[in-house]
Amino acid sequence: GAVVSQHPSWVICKSGTSVKIECRSLDFQATTMFWYRQFPKQSLMLMATSNEGSKATYEQGVEKDKFLINHASLTLSTLTVTSAHPEDSSFYICSASGRNYFGPGTRLTVL
Amino acid sequence: SQQGEEDPQALSIQEGENATMNCSYKTSINNLQWYRQNSGRGLVHLILIRSNEREKHSGRLRVTLDTSKKSSSLLITASRAADTASYFCATDAGGSNYKLTFGKGTLLTVNP
Numbered sequence: 001g002a003v004v005s006q007h008p009s010w011v012i013c014k015s016g017t018s019v020k021i022e023c024r025s026l027d028f029q030a031t032t033m034f035w036y037r038q039f040p041k042q043s044l045m046l047m048a049t050s051n052e053g054s055k056a057t058y059e060q061g062v063e064k065d066k067f068l069i070n071h072a073s074l075t076l077s078t079l080t081v082t083s084a085h086p087e088d089s090s091f092y093i094c095s096a097s098g099r100n101y102f103g104p105g106t107r108l109t110v111l
Numbered sequence: 112s113q114q115g116e117e118d119p120q121a122l123s124i125q126e127g128e129n130a131t132m133n134c135s136y137k138t139s140i141n142n143l144q145w146y147r148q149n150s151g152r153g154l155v156h157l158i159l160i161r162s163n164e165r166e167k168h169s170g171r172l173r174v175t176l177d178t179s180k181k182s183s184s185l186l187i188t189a190s191r192a193a194d195t196a197s198y199f200c201a202t203d204a205g206g207s208n209y210k211l212t213f214g215k216g217t218l219l220t221v222n223p
Contacts, residue, residue: 034210043199044154044213093153097209100144104153 003027004096006103013084014111020080021106023094029074030096035067038091038105047092050077084110116214117200123220130187132217134200135180141205143176145185147196148216154199157185192223 003026013019023033031052036044048069049057056069068080077096081088093105118133136143145157160167160176160183167174173186187194197218201211 032209036213043215044201044211046210046212049210091151095209095211100156100159102154102156107151 004094004101004103006092006094006106008106009104010107010109012109012111015085016083018080018082019084019108020078021092021094021108023077023079023096023103025075025096025101028097028101030077030101031074032097033071033077034095035069035077035079036093036095038093044093047079050079052077081108084108086110117198117217119217120215121218121220123222124190126190126192126221126223128190128221130190130194130219130221132185132198132219133182134184134214135182136200136202136212136214137181138202139204140178140202142203143174143183144201144203144211145172145174145183146199146201148199149196157198187219190219190221192221195219195221 005024007022011019033050035047037047038044046059047062050069050071052071052074058064066082071077089110091105091107094103116135124130140162142159142161144159146154147157148154158169158172158174160174171188176183197216199216200214203209203211
């Protein structure tokens, strides 16, 4: 079946640094990928829609200059959290084109 | 935006009992799905029900959908301790992409 991977699975960084998270579709091409964020004990909130070869579409309230999304190929989308702060600590999950294809998530902790 | 509301927010039952979780949503949907998430882990897709379907079964799972009331329920029969997890409903409005709007989730604890 379809598999979506994320890397890294967890990351700890210092405040002010940037962190890149990769989302890959392993056995299919994904023209669209979605990035979700989940704070502790809360639900998933859509951050942005990543479109291959074009700009991402951000949900209301999500800063596009802080959360940089690049979807340079049909199998890879990256989310870069720039100048991370402790309030960005969260679980980031991507999904690819199909409704059931979620990655395993990346836990970001900003100290 | 958060569309779905799960009810209850938390549910604690004994092994062998049935667990029922409800989800309500606000706008028209194309599909509704239920997911399970173990603590700190990724999502596991459980079942999808289309807007023109009223009930669907998968193993010990039964999902109902009432589009007139904009609500869905997930029933887990003969629960097991391994069913302990958070359960989320998610809706999509159809079209060429599958952007999902998640409910707030129900934390189910099944006590052995």
